[in-house]
Amino acid sequence: MTLRICLTGMILCFTSALFAQKADSALDGIAQFPNRFLAGINNKTSHLKDQLIRQSEKYLRHLSRKEDKLKRKLYKQDSSATRNLFAGDSSQQLGHFLLKLKSDSNVTGGMIGQYMPYVDSLNGALSFLNKYPSIISSSKIFPADIQNSLKKLQVLQVKMQGAEQVRQFMAERKEQIRQYLQRYEQAPPSILKLYNDYNKQLFYYSQQIREYKNMLNEPDKMLMEALVLLDKLSIFRDFMSKNSMLASLFPMPSNYGTPQAIAGLQTRDQIQQILQGRLSLITNAQGASGFDLNAAKSQLDNLKDRLMKYGEGGADIDMPNFKPNEQKTKTFIKRLEYGLNLQTQHANYFFPTTSDIGLSVGYKLNNSNVVGVGASYKVGWGKDISHVQVSNQGAGLRSFVDVQMKGNLFVSGGFEYNYQHPFGSFQQIRVLDIWEKSGLIGLSKIVALKSGALKKTKVQILWDFLSYQQVPRTQPIKFRIGWAL
Secondary structure (H helix, E strand, O other): OHHHHHHHHHHHHHHHHHHHHHHHHHHHHHOOOOOOHHHHHHHHHHHHHHHHHHHHHHHHHHHHHHHHHHHHHHHHHOHHHHHHHOOOOHHHHHHHHHHHHHHOOOOOOOOOOOOOHHHHHHHHHHHHHHHOHHHHOOOOOOHHHHHHHHHHHHHHHHHHHHHHHHHHHHHHHHHHHHHHHOOOOOOOHHHHHHHHHHHHHHHHHHHHHHHHHHHHOOOOHHHHHHHHHHOOOHHHHHHHHHHOHHHHHOOOOOOOOOHHHHOOOOOHHHHHHHHHHHOOOOOOHHHHHHHHHHHHHHHHHHHHHHHHHHOEOOEOOOOOOOOOOOOOOOOOHHHEEEEEEEEEEEOOOOOEEEEEEEEEEEEEOOOOEEEEEEEEEEEEEEEEOOEEEEEEEEEEEEEEEEEEEEOOEEEEEEEEEEEOOOOOOHHHHOOHHHOEEEEEEEEEEEEEOOOOOOOEEEEEEEEEOOHHHOOOOOOOEEEEEEEEO
């Protein structure tokens, strides 16, 4: 009996030691918590808040001017009806919305509207660290810093909600104007143009808000690293299961995971038997029901895509009466496209004498047209495969434009300055008078890639119509292959 008690005690001690070791290792892992986690959050939230307020002010100013012009035009058509339509001072209301957007920082509740997983995880992680700051006490993150980052994130959410309220107000104004214009069998073209411009500005403002939400909801490496470390703690998992927005939408029962929680629920086999009984006229009830469910899911996915593309939270989902420029609401950096291209000249069948290696940066005017600049370096490889010798054979400055013609076929053009002589130092190429001009026009075929590093391949055939003026004359036809990074 005594031996059994001793063995039981030893097992309990060993088990306790194992659990303590696991807990200590989890807390040791939090000691490696990324110190720049909060700095990254602060930079992102501050940048998005400033951009949101600046862009809202710009769009509201444009919308207000369009409405004033529309009001004056309509007043000439029907002064009484127009007076009723513009009974409220929308400019004053817009000013009130903008002032509230700039100054309101009161956090009254959690997230509303569209569910954003990244924001939910970020808000939950900061709230957890704010409640249990001692868990990462060994790092350089202090409780005051956590509270500051959580406050900035919540303030940004308030600004997002304020911008959405502005959008909803302007959407209601647009609908009122549209209903008013339906009174005319054929409204004057000047009035229709103003209304279409108004509609266009409102559409782009809606897309701008959506773009900022996507940027806020874009996961980054630091958050992923922080969540992996926090997820090692059962206390964090329990906190998220009770305090996240997802938990508030789909609360778990208190006895979740126990046999009592699933008592009375029908099993899969029971549901299948019911379906087969009700669909007994169909030979394969399981296949037919599965087909119907797949068709319904496909239709729901299609509707969801339309809601996400043309409306925020299901509001204002009418299709735009123009072709939207998807690049318009993106930031300058996101509209840039970096490229690498290669052009070779062969001395014989096996080995190139020189290779032009070019780097470029393009600015997307829209999804179809790109303008940009670049530079190239011409490297020499020697006489042949038996006499390899790397040398500086030239350099170049480039500008280009790509205009979509059809599908993945583009019309390309550009103007270049090229230094076509060997050089030993960059001091030799500083005089631009001895650089040769090239005017290029031709076709490009751009094919999208699924590679992580390379986004698409670009194959070009170009005609240098200025090559005939150069002495000695250079090759008029250029073949280049490039890749978007």
